[in-house]
Amino acid sequence: MNTSVLAAENLAVESRLREGRRLPVLAGISFTLEAGKVLGLVGESGAGKSMIGRAVAQLLPPGFAVAGGALAFAGRDLVGMATQERRALLGREIAFIPQEPLSALNPVMTIGAQFGEHLARLGISSEARQREEARAMLEAVHLPRATELLRQFPHELSGGMCQRVLIAMAFASKPKLVIADEPTTALDATIQARIIALMDEMRHAYGASLLFITHDLRLAANFCDEILVLYAGRAVEKGEARELLSAPLHPYTRCLQLAVPSLSAPARELFTLPGEMPGLTTLQTLAGCRFAPRCPNAGEICRKEEPKLLAAAQGGEAACFRTELTLKIKTGDQAAPAMPKITAPLLLVEKIQKRYRSRHGLFGKTEVLAIDEVSFALAENEFVGVVGESGSGKSTLAKLIIGLEPPSAGRIELCGSDALDRSETARRRRIETAQMVFQDPQSALNPRRRVASIVTQVLEAAAPRLPPDERKRRAAELLAEVGLSAELAARYPSQLSGGQKQRVNIARALCAAPKLLIADEIVSGLDVSVQAQLIALLRRLRSELSFALLFISHDLAVVRKLCERVLVMRHGKVVEQGNTKDVFGAPQHPYTRELLAASGG
Amino acid sequence: MIVQLLGLFGRRLVVAIPILLIVSALVFVVLRVLPVDPAAMSMPPNATQAEIELKRQEMGLDRPLPEQYAIWLGRTVRGDLGASIHFRRAVSSLIAETLPATVELALLAMLIAAGLGFAGGLLLFHLRGTWRGEAADLGSTVLMSAPDFLWGLMFILAFGVLWPLLPFTGRLASSFARPVHTGFLLLDTLIEGRPDMFLDALKHMILPATALGLAFSVPIMRVLRSTLFEVEQADYIRQARLRGVSESRILLRHALKNAILPTLTLMGVQFGFLFGGTLLIEVIYSYPGLGNLMVDAVRNADLPIIQAVALAYAAVVLIINIVVDGLYLVLNPRLRSAR
Numbered sequence: 001m002n003t004s005v006l007a008a009e010n011l012a013v014e015s016r017l018r019e020g021r022r023l024p025v026l027a028g029i030s031f032t033l034e035a036g037k038v039l040g041l042v043g044e045s046g047a048g049k050s051m052i053g054r055a056v057a058q059l060l061p062p063g064f065a066v067a068g069g070a071l072a073f074a075g076r077d078l079v080g081m082a083t084q085e086r087r088a089l090l091g092r093e094i095a096f097i098p099q100e101p102l103s104a105l106n107p108v109m110t111i112g113a114q115f116g117e118h119l120a121r122l123g124i125s126s127e128a129r130q131r132e133e134a135r136a137m138l139e140a141v142h143l144p145r146a147t148e149l150l151r152q153f154p155h156e157l158s159g160g161m162c163q164r165v166l167i168a169m170a171f172a173s174k175p176k177l178v179i180a181d182e183p184t185t186a187l188d189a190t191i192q193a194r195i196i197a198l199m200d201e202m203r204h205a206y207g208a209s210l211l212f213i214t215h216d217l218r219l220a221a222n223f224c225d226e227i228l229v230l231y232a233g234r235a236v237e238k239g240e241a242r243e244l245l246s247a248p249l250h251p252y253t254r255c256l257q258l259a260v261p262s263l264s265a266p267a268r269e270l271f272t273l274p275g276e277m278p279g280l281t282t283l284q285t286l287a288g289c290r291f292a293p294r295c296p297n298a299g300e301i302c303r304k305e306e307p308k309l310l311a312a313a314q315g316g317e318a319a320c321f322r323t324e325l326t327l328k329i330k331t332g333d334q335a336a337p338a339m340p341k342i343t344a345p346l347l348l349v350e351k352i353q354k355r356y357r358s359r360h361g362l363f364g365k366t367e368v369l370a371i372d373e374v375s376f377a378l379a380e381n382e383f384v385g386v387v388g389e390s391g392s393g394k395s396t397l398a399k400l401i402i403g404l405e406p407p408s409a410g411r412i413e414l415c416g417s418d419a420l421d422r423s424e425t426a427r428r429r430r431i432e433t434a435q436m437v438f439q440d441p442q443s444a445l446n447p448r449r450r451v452a453s454i455v456t457q458v459l460e461a462a463a464p465r466l467p468p469d470e471r472k473r474r475a476a477e478l479l480a481e482v483g484l485s486a487e488l489a490a491r492y493p494s495q496l497s498g499g500q501k502q503r504v505n506i507a508r509a510l511c512a513a514p515k516l517l518i519a520d521e522i523v524s525g526l527d528v529s530v531q532a533q534l535i536a537l538l539r540r541l542r543s544e545l546s547f548a549l550l551f552i553s554h555d556l557a558v559v560r561k562l563c564e565r566v567l568v569m570r571h572g573k574v575v576e577q578g579n580t581k582d583v584f585g586a587p588q589h590p591y592t593r594e595l596l597a598a599s600g601g
Numbered sequence: 602m603i604v605q606l607l608g609l610f611g612r613r614l615v616v617a618i619p620i621l622l623i624v625s626a627l628v629f630v631v632l633r634v635l636p637v638d639p640a641a642m643s644m645p646p647n648a649t650q651a652e653i654e655l656k657r658q659e660m661g662l663d664r665p666l667p668e669q670y671a672i673w674l675g676r677t678v679r680g681d682l683g684a685s686i687h688f689r690r691a692v693s694s695l696i697a698e699t700l701p702a703t704v705e706l707a708l709l710a711m712l713i714a715a716g717l718g719f720a721g722g723l724l725l726f727h728l729r730g731t732w733r734g735e736a737a738d739l740g741s742t743v744l745m746s747a748p749d750f751l752w753g754l755m756f757i758l759a760f761g762v763l764w765p766l767l768p769f770t771g772r773l774a775s776s777f778a779r780p781v782h783t784g785f786l787l788l789d790t791l792i793e794g795r796p797d798m799f800l801d802a803l804k805h806m807i808l809p810a811t812a813l814g815l816a817f818s819v820p821i822m823r824v825l826r827s828t829l830f831e832v833e834q835a836d837y838i839r840q841a842r843l844r845g846v847s848e849s850r851i852l853l854r855h856a857l858k859n860a861i862l863p864t865l866t867l868m869g870v871q872f873g874f875l876f877g878g879t880l881l882i883e884v885i886y887s888y889p890g891l892g893n894l895m896v897d898a899v900r901n902a903d904l905p906i907i908q909a910v911a912l913a914y915a916a917v918v919l920i921i922n923i924v925v926d927g928l929y930l931v932l933n934p935r936l937r938s939a940r
Contacts, residue, residue: 088845
């Protein structure tokens with residue numbers, strides 16, 4: 001009897017370019033997902049992991065197509081299958097859980113209408129029975145007030161609730177296979193853990209197999225039975241999940257493992273993988289192993305021949321000639337950070353408040369207290385983290401300090417002068433003292449300006465008569481500081497990778513040589529190897545340039561890695577603050593404990 | 602939702618009052634600055650200078666401009682728009698006769714523009730990337746490039762003269778006695794219970810309304826198509842596809858509902874232009890509406906009518922925009938709940 005639910009055999013996907021050129025995107029991918037099991041596809045962006053999920057539905061992006069190999073669902077070939085037949089499978093036997101729950105539900109249809117439409121397709125035609133069934137499913141995913149929920153619109157729900165609705169819809173048809181593509185990436189840490197637990201509960205209850213696509217190796221190791229690690233469109237390692245994490249065979253897996261900061265283990269340096277994953281066109285000219293240019297263990301053979309995925313003696317499979325060297329890749333213990341000399345406080349925040357008014361109905365008005373009596377101080381050259389879930393007021397705090405919005409009450413002092421002074425000279429001085437790096441590097445960079453002009457933007461106001469040569473020189477200096485090659489100066493943001501964009505973002509903030517840098521979630525959403533590179537960069541810049549950092553993040557492990565002190569925020573209040581070591585080691589507030597537990601500490 | 606709608610209407614009506622005041626003041630001043638003397642025009646040609654002067658005093662034209670405006674405004678608020686110099690009738694009754702005719706024509710034209718626009722937009726979206734799509738795109742550009750009065754003339758030639766299918770003058774065949782209830786002919790004939798008369802009135806409106814609506818349908822098509830392109834990329838469309846929802850259902854139930862919103866905004870803006878466009882079309886089709894009244898008034902420097910018609914145009918455009926905002930609120934749930 002064949003128990004495989006999804007099986008890929010030498011699956012290849014290629015991108016068909018206009019001039020008839022074809023670039024392989026995925027090649028030689030083979031795996032089997034047994035009934036009732038969870039298979040993890042792990043890799044960084046561009047590795048091709050999402051492409052596999054989309055190949056199952058045959059909904060590849062325009063210009064992409066399956067070029068060879070086989071992909072079978074319960075013994076039926078998915079590639080050659082007629083469109084009608086495949087659509088009949090989708091939503092019935094194969095269900096999908098998306099990455100961005102908030103945008104995966106139609107904003108102008110109620111939850112009930114969307115659920116009803118799905119149930120109607122599953123053969124429940126009476127509306128009363130649809131409501132009944134939908135309510136039962138919403139209760140199965142532990143959503144309270146299910147009846148009311150069916151009348152609501154997606155924007156009235158949180159991301160976590162939307163994801164629960166989508167999980168309920170996915171399991172409503174009792175599918176054989178559920179494909180979850182980064183289902184928790186867009187969610188807060190505390191909610192992430194609950195969603196993972198829910199998916200685990202549901203797959204057991206409904207007897208579904210799960211294909212779990214993620215960039216998070218540790219999460220995959222905890223949740224999956226088997227893991228396939230992908231790099232640049234190739235499978236580089238396959239094995240039993242726990243073993244793969246504890247004793248990786250492939251150097252790439254090892255590097256991923258060492259690039260993620262830990263919440264509990266003794267502080268180690270993060271492994272920073274040099275360079276970036278090669279793009280599709282670069283790969284064309286690359287001989288030998290695709291990972292060789294970045295591999296610390298690469299030898300002569302690696303640059304000549306491409307390794308095949310072969311079974312190793314200790315179990316598992318890896319595409320590497322020198323697996324015996326993998327575990328020799330190590331990082332040193334983290335040098336204890338030189339405690340900064342606490343001089344006069346650089347930033348003093350005293351009992352600030354921020355109220356927002358919202359209007360609804362004819363006369364109804366409500367006030368939301370986004371920041372509630374927050375006080376703290378920041379010394380020169382000190383790195384302080386701000387953690388908390390979305391909606392806790394972290395980003396609002398940053399906006400108040402940088403002066404993008406005035407606080408409703410309280411006092412902010414920067415370098416001994418009143419930061420709330422609205423006069424032009426005070427504003428100028430503040431810009432030179434404090435700079436902000438925004439979360440989304442994509443939208444923070446003006447797409448019509450070249451990198452050199454972006455990074456020296458602040459000089460336009462500060463030194464309007466600066467000769468262009470001088471400005472060019474400063475741009476080159478800044479790019480060198482953030483570890484970007486000088487040739488990038490003439491490029492536009494669209495020609496940069498995500499990590500490069502964030503470096504440009506940081507370089508721009510550094511141009512005015514600020515004493516305080518405010519960074520709002522600047523490493524979230526980036527691949528772990530890029531994240532490790534940026535953390536290393538901030539630490540190096542600190543010793544070279546000396547500035548204080550207010551580091552806003554929902555990732556506690558990254559904060560632990562980078563910051564001496566931490567503020568824990570909830571509902572606009574600071575519920576706990578202190579040395580990172582103390583706060584994370586012996587949390588006092590129950591909310592801090594909850595955050596730590598959710599982050600797997 | 603009802604409370605929110607009422608709130609919106611209340612707020613918008615409060616804003617509409619100063620807007621109407623500004624428009625009326627503007628029209629008043631401009632007309633007074635023009636080198637025409639309504640007193641002289643309202644007298645027989647053989648009147649003496651002294652008689653004209655007497656008439657000026659009688660009409661209040663010798664007083665300072667702000668005072669004249671205040672008097673006019675006071676009367677207008679009470680519903681007295683003065684008497685037409687040319688027609689020698691109350692302006693309010695002239696407006697009451699012609700305004701519904703024009704509003705009716707403009708609404709029908711907008712309906713035709715929306716119908717053609719939505720059908721065309723969906724067709725353009727459906728044909729995307731094919732040679733038929735390119736051809737349809739070119740065709741729509743031709744539609745847009747010809748001005749409405751040109752369509753009006755061509756329609757008369759084609760469907761009135763060469764191939765006489767439809768009437769092209771007036772609002773109703775002369776064999777019918779025109780019922781008067783609301784002034785909206787389509788409505789009035791229905792109230793009378795005369796489907797034959799309704800049909801005749803509709804036939805009279807088809808050519809002018811289509812001529813008027815045609816050019817406006819193309820921007821609707823374009824905006825709908827490009828919004829559909831955008832919406833197509835949305836996560837919820839992909840998710841619906843992954844649930845196995847059929848393509849036609851995705852387009853009509855999921856994508857169109859979202860793509861309708863920017864289109865609606867456009868239609869609100871367009872209505873102002875379309876309403877202004879009735880002027881030429883009414884003249885071409887001898888349609889007894891506000892436009893023809895305006896043309897007569899301008900020709901005779903009939904200041905009371907010009908003032909009243911300008912104000913009526915402004916009021917209609919304001920009301921339509923308030924209605925569009927209300928529709929927007931109904932169709933977009935994200936605007937309804939408190940943030």
